[in-house]
Amino acid sequence: MNGTPNSSGSRNSPSKTQPARSGVLPGAILFAVVIIGVILAFKSFTSARKPEPVSPVASVPEVKTHPALKATPSWANFPAPSPVAVPAPAMAVQPEPRSPAQLVDELTELSGTRGPITKEQAERFKEILAELVQQGASAVPAIQDSLNKNANADYAEMAGGDQLGYSSLRASLIDTLKQIGGPEAQAATLQTLQTTAVPSEVLELAKNLEQQSPGQFRDQILNAAQEALDMASANQLGTNVEVGPIFRVLQMYGDPGTHGADANGAHP
Structure with missing residues (x-):
């Protein structure tokens, strides 16, 4: 194989690697362009998906929630009523005796x-x-x-x-x-007989005593009758006093002939 002489007269040997370098450089450039395109496309894609910044919002204070209370009926706030004693039927109140x-x-x-x-x-x-x-x-x-x-x-x-x-x-x-x-009433009757001079009262008192105790008070009855008759004769009982009850007493419990007055209260 012959060499080609250069300007200096020397003969350079032909380079064996020159064809290989001319093929690698365009491939590397193409690869770099692809890589750059991929990177740019990736950035464009990611920038399109990036969310817009959100303006800050004032923080709201946290509301503390309490557990819900069970509703209580209004009547439950009042104490339970105490049992009411039922009064017994009212009895008629008797007035106190006078x-x-x-x-x-x-x-x-x-x-x-x-x-x-x-x-x-x-x-x-x-x-x-x-x-x-x-x-x-x-x-x-x-x-x-x-x-x-x-x-x-x-x-x-x-x-x-x-x-x-x-x-x-x-x-x-x-x-x-x-x-x-009774004895008390009888004693009061006898006392009234001895103090009254009203003919009608003498007769009534005498009858009551004789009815309660026959013959026991005959002398007291006759004495009371005689005194009333004497007072009537002396006009001490007032005018127009009826003395007939006195003579009835004398006839019932004594002998009217022994008394010195007639039915009109006049002495003979």
């Missing part, structure tokens, strides 16, 4: 009315007498005290007095003693 003195005073007050006796007053009058009888011996002192005072009311002269059932206040008290009975 004392005998109070009853006698009321009786005297009713008897002193100036107007006509009403039906209500007559009923109350009878109720008082019944209460005195019911109280028994304990009522005797109050009755005797009233009789000793000689307080009286004539019902025969009073309008509506006939509803009371007695001719006078004293007559009603004398009959009440009879209804009470």
Whole structure:
């Protein structure tokens, strides 16, 4: 193989690697261009997908939530009512009994009315007498005290007095003693006999004593009758006094012939 002479006259040997270098350089450049294109495409792709920056938002304070409370009925806030005791059926309250003195005073007050006796007053009058009888011996002192005072009311002269059932206040008290009975009432009856001079009262008292104790008080009865007759004869009992009851006593319990007065109360 012959060499080609150069300008210096020397002969250079032909290069064996020159064709290889001319083929590698264009390939490397092409590879680099591809790589750069891939990189640029990748960057373009990633930049397109990158989210836009979000403006900062003021932070909201965290709200602390409490566990929900169970609703409580309004009535549960009040204490349970205490058991209410059911009262027993009301019993009729009986008024406290009045004392005998109070009853006698009321009786005297009713008897002193100036107007006509009403039906209500007559009923109350009878109720008082019944209460005195019911109280028994304990009522005797109050009755005797009233009789000793000689307080009286004539019902025969009073309008509506006939509803009371007695001719006078004293007559009603004398009959009440009879209804009470017993030693206390008998003693009060005897005392009233010895202190009264009213002929009608002498007769009524004598009958009551004789009925309770036949013959026991005959002398006291005759003495009371004689004293009343003597007072009538002396006009000490007032005018127009009926002495007939005195003679009835003398006829029932003694001998009228032994007394020196007639039926009109005049001495022979």
